[in-house]
Amino acid sequence: MSERAMLEIRNYSKSYGSEKKAVDGVSLSVMSGDIFGFIGHNGAGKSTTIRAVVGVLDFTEGEILIDGHSVKADPMACKRVTAYIPDNPDLYENLTGIQYLNFVADVFGLSAGEREARIKKYGDLFEITSALGDLISSYSHGMKQKVAIISALIHAPKLMVLDEPFVGLDPKASFTLKALMRDMCAQGAAIFFSTHVLDVAEKLCNKVAIIKNGRIVASGTMEALTEGHSLEEAFLEADSDE
Numbered sequence: 211m212s213e214r215a216m217l218e219i220r221n222y223s224k225s226y227g228s229e230k231k232a233v234d235g236v237s238l239s240v241m242s243g244d245i246f247g248f249i250g251h252n253g254a255g256k257s258t259t260i261r262a263v264v265g266v267l268d269f270t271e272g273e274i275l276i277d278g279h280s281v282k283a284d285p286m287a288c289k290r291v292t293a294y295i296p297d298n299p300d301l302y303e304n305l306t307g308i309q310y311l312n313f314v315a316d317v318f319g320l321s322a323g324e325r326e327a328r329i330k331k332y333g334d335l336f337e338i339t340s341a342l343g344d345l346i347s348s349y350s351h352g353m354k355q356k357v358a359i360i361s362a363l364i365h366a367p368k369l370m371v372l373d374e375p376f377v378g379l380d381p382k383a384s385f386t387l388k389a390l391m392r393d394m395c396a397q398g399a400a401i402f403f404s405t406h407v408l409d410v411a412e413k414l415c416n417k418v419a420i421i422k423n424g425r426i427v428a429s430g431t432m433e434a435l436t437e438g439h440s441l442e443e444a445f446l447e448a449d450s451d452e
Contacts, residue, residue: 213241215275216369216400217263222272224258232258234424236272240369240400240417245391247411248404249445250421256404257297259421260373263402264294277368290318293362297373299354307342307349307357311364318365325364332360335386351378359387370394372403376410388414412441420448 217240233255261267274281276288315325333339336356419429428448
């Protein structure tokens with residue numbers, strides 16, 4: 211399978227008011243097959259960058275392309291192939307789980323057969339099928355996170371963007387999500403996700419970028435960045451060098 215750029219961020223910057231830039235000249239490429247980790251301290255610029263990638267946050271400096279389409283010029287083409295899970299998903303709590311998943315399936319134009327098979331597959335994998343008839347307002351945080359993950363997977367996205375995806379998941383659900391991420395990328399999709407859990411990033415990612423004070427201070431393959439050391443050591447070294 212040929213490798214292609216699923217996400218390209220070119221010299222993206224973001225300022226809030228007249229204050230200094232929250233993100234300053236970020237550039238990176240996520241290719242098909244990549245599980246790309248985006249790591250940094252709280253407030254480093256991870257969520258600001260991710261929200262710009264998925265079209266939630268407007269920006270004036272730089273360019274962001276998804277599967278060759280501009281986020282600014284052709285947002286609908288980008289959204290058709292992208293799935294986004296924020297760090298604290300807001301779901302329609304007056305719907306049941308199954309109503310919400312069918313709503314998402316309608317948005318992406320999935321056939322009855324496709325949605326039924328995928329909802330069953332992922333519902334069973336995350337052990338939530340029996341609760342899908344209940345109102346989302348009755349769900350725990352972890353159950354809401356599972357529904358958000360299923361809604362992201364349901365249209366088989368080419369690019370999945372996740373902001374701290376493992377927060378709130380139990381160990382079994384985390385293991386399931388990691389396995390699904392690997393499977394997606396083996397089939398040519400790409401994943402870009404932020405995390406502050408360096409052990410997870412080191413075991414899961416083939417590429418990583420470290421952001422500090424809005425700027426990329428290190429980026430590359432996991433092997434090149436760690437050079438026989440742990441990702442934690444590489445992160446601390448990049449942090450101190452800057």
